[in-house]
């Protein structure tokens with residue numbers, strides 16, 4: 022069985038742009054039985070050369086005894102020594118063909134025992150999508166559901182921060198065992214790659230890595246898997262939306278106009294892949310004063326509700342801009358888990374109850390591609 026050292030050795034005599042050994046550019050290795058997940062710190066200014074290095078590394082790792090599959094991804098950090106050495110002028114093709122439309126059947130085994138896959142998306146970053154996903158997952162668990170949370174936000178995985186989890190997932194029969202917090206099973210790209218390396222992965226690779234994440238994780242029986250999607254509505258998100266048998270999508274938006282325009286794009290994206298949209302949550306909707314408990318409408322309030330109505334999408338509710346929500350999220354103890362009796366937790370518990378009811382009452386939507394005769 023190949024070890025981390027074997028992988029490094031296999032990469033030693035392969036060269037990346039700048040003439041450095043690919044082994045020196047490795048920023049993370051995770052061996053899951055016969056599967057190897059390796060990240061390389063590449064120079065984003067030389068995408069073609071690094072794509073070639075990535076593909077070569079993948080081939081070399083796959084050839085190792087005991088390795089059945091290798092996923093090598095690029096992160097955007099400049100590799101050590103890359104600036105000094107001269108370029109080898111590789112002419113690689115970075116235009117990898119888009120991943121084939123994934124058949125649900127192909128993906129199903131790991132996902133078969135999951136009743137509902139809920140994706141949480143936003144049109145842009147920083148709107149509180151991860152905080153909402155985490156508290157929604159905890160809220161569903163609080164109602165007796167078995168819940169998993171997949172942090173697919175590869176650009177900035179937040180599950181390690183949100184749940185204070187920094188262990189590497191264990192491997193069982195070549196599959197990754199999710200970590201756990203407050204009874205929720207959690208898997209994150211952040212558990213597999215070094216947290217300090219910025220992860221600007223390129224489209225096709227991200228899609229591939231996500232497919233593996235969905236397929237190679239031992240979720241077990243779940244009532245719901247909450248997928249914290251990467252922010253935005255580009256190709257990666259579209260691929261993800263296409264590849265995941267979505268029972269329902271939740272769109273998170275802030276009240277500002279700009280975010281709402283982005284939210285429209287997110288709605289349009291799910292409509293394009295015919296995934297049912299459960300509704301929009303307006304985050305940081307109003308300010309809850311930590312001193313007096315008073316409520317202030319900072320932004321013109323109600324934008325998301327109005328826009329949701331216009332788009333013909335349900336409005337699920339709103340969460341306040343609140344100190345406790347931020348502090349608990351940023352200290353690894355999301356409010357629904359840490360302070361389930363607080364009014365802040367109640368907000369998410371209500372949202373989760375709504376999501377649960379919507380899923381249960383729209384059962385036929387759970388498998389949107391299956392045509393019922």
Ligand SMILES: Nc1ncnc2c1ncn2[C@@H]1O[C@H](COP(=O)(O)OP(=O)(O)OP(=O)(O)O)[C@@H](O)[C@H]1O
Nearest residue numbers: 146147148149150151152252341342343346347350
């Ligand atoms: N309702 C809220 N009240 C106060 N702070 C919040 C709220 N929601 C999120 N935050 C804070 O805002 C920041 C961004 O939130 P979060 O990471 O959940 O957003 P995101 O949309 O997932 O961001 P990114 O796209 O960058 O991953 C965090 O510091 C979080 O604690």
